[in-house]
Amino acid sequence: MLLLSGPNMAGNEWKYVKDCLDTGWVSSVGAYVDQFEKMTAAFAGTRYAVATSSGTTALHICLLMTGVGAQDYVIAPNITFIATCNAIKYTGADPILIDTDAGSWQMDLNLLQSFLENETEQRNGFCHLKKDGRRIPVLMPVHVLGNICDMDRLMALAATHHLTVIEDSTEALGSFYKGKHAGSFGLLGTFSYNGNKIITTGGGGMIVTDDEALAKRAKHLTTQAKSDPFEYRHDEIGYNYRLVNVAAAMGVAQMEQLPGFLARKLEIIALYKKELEGVGDIGFQQVSDTVMPNWWLPTISTEKQREVLKVLNDHQMQSRPFWVPMNQLPMFVENIFVQTHNVSDAVYQRCLSIPCSTNISNEEILAVCDKIKGVY
Numbered sequence: 001m002l003l004l005s006g007p008n009m010a011g012n013e014w015k016y017v018k019d020c021l022d023t024g025w026v027s028s029v030g031a032y033v034d035q036f037e038k039m040t041a042a043f044a045g046t047r048y049a050v051a052t053s054s055g056t057t058a059l060h061i062c063l064l065m066t067g068v069g070a071q072d073y074v075i076a077p078n079i080t081f082i083a084t085c086n087a088i089k090y091t092g093a094d095p096i097l098i099d100t101d102a103g104s105w106q107m108d109l110n111l112l113q114s115f116l117e118n119e120t121e122q123r124n125g126f127c128h129l130k131k132d133g134r135r136i137p138v139l140m141p142v143h144v145l146g147n148i149c150d151m152d153r154l155m156a157l158a159a160t161h162h163l164t165v166i167e168d169s170t171e172a173l174g175s176f177y178k179g180k181h182a183g184s185f186g187l188l189g190t191f192s193y194n195g196n197k198i199i200t201t202g203g204g205g206m207i208v209t210d211d212e213a214l215a216k217r218a219k220h221l222t223t224q225a226k227s228d229p230f231e232y233r234h235d236e237i238g239y240n241y242r243l244v245n246v247a248a249a250m251g252v253a254q255m256e257q258l259p260g261f262l263a264r265k266l267e268i269i270a271l272y273k274k275e276l277e278g279v280g281d282i283g284f285q286q287v288s289d290t291v292m293p294n295w296w297l298p299t300i301s302t303e304k305q306r307e308v309l310k311v312l313n314d315h316q317m318q319s320r321p322f323w324v325p326m327n328q329l330p331m332f333v334e335n336i337f338v339q340t341h342n343v344s345d346a347v348y349q350r351c352l353s354i355p356c357s358t359n360i361s362n363e364e365i366l367a368v369c370d371k372i373k374g375v376y
């Protein structure tokens with residue numbers, strides 16, 4: 001089976017993990033956790049990074065730290081992986097879902113702007129939905145597939161409407177907007193190290209921020225809110241959301257290889273585009289020239305989505321449709337969905353992601369292209 005986006009353990013993973021096993025530092029504290037956090041902060045251009053057990057738990061902690069709670073709303077894109085909305089729901093809040101832009105597959109900022117201008121009002125320093133008076137403290141853009149929307153415009157809208165920005169940049173490690181790394185625009189940003197991501201720790205996540213107090217609080221909340229170094233004294237409800245040292249050891253080895261992985265992703269997307277642009281109606285994700293994406297998961301758009309998916313998967317070339325839009329899931333069908341043409345559904349009906357592990361060979365890519373071309 002040619003994996004869609006599998007791990008590439010070609011560096012010091014064995015060595016560092018063995019070090020953990022040999023020394024017994026396998027659990028929730030250890031030098032690799034500290035090193036992984038430092039490397040991530042340096043790469044992302046933030047002052048602090050705090051490791052977590054997953055991208056989902058990173059998002060949950062960010063939302064808790066910004067005071068999101070029951071009866072609040074959080075604005076998120078309608079096209080995202082479920083974890084974005086799950087994390088919002090863990091706090092008791094509800095997502096307000098914004099339709100997607102047809103070309104970039106990011107949150108449609110025109111729709112966001114008209115929604116904020118027409119449907120919300122400011123009270124006591126917070127944005128509120130006019131219709132029911134509920135607070136909207138947070139705007140959560142998702143850098144879908146490692147692409148990034150117009151962040152200047154998004155940040156300006158957030159400032160005008162008193163929204164705190166938490167970036168779901170879980171897919172965007174190695175993506176830049178005007179030379180600034182994803183996750184470093186908002187008050188808080190997040191990464192995921194799930195097995196299919198550009199680097200992996202098996203499972204894991206990270207919170208990045210420039211705010212020292214928030215970084216300390218993130219560490220506190222992810223370690224059961226223990227307030228005394230010796231006694232088991234805890235000063236609030238905390239969580240066991242730590243990344244273990246043995247996973248962080250993998251993370252350090254993966255970070256060492258990240259520049260090489262990013263370079264390979266560029267080659268992969270270039271080869272796919274060379275082979276597939278002009279074939280039938282195949283299109284690719286549109287990227288603005290202000291963005292340097294990580295090309296985490298090359299994805300094509302075509303009317304023949306289902307046929308291409310079937311042919312590839314029948315030939316052991318793992319390919320996947322896009323996420324079912326959030327407004328179509330039973331948990332969110334009643335939620336506010338801001339749209340004019342329901343672009344999310346069209347994108348969902350047309351898009352599929354194709355094999356792109358960083359250790360895929362050019363021959364394997366050409367074989368995938370061959371099968372796709374056969375459909376047309």
Ligand SMILES: Cc1ncc(COP(=O)(O)O)c(C=O)c1O
Binds near residue numbers: 055056080168170204
């Ligand atoms: C957009 C998005 N948000 C959140 C997550 C959650 O990350 P994790 O799987 O590490 O919990 C993921 C990845 O899986 C994701 O793609």
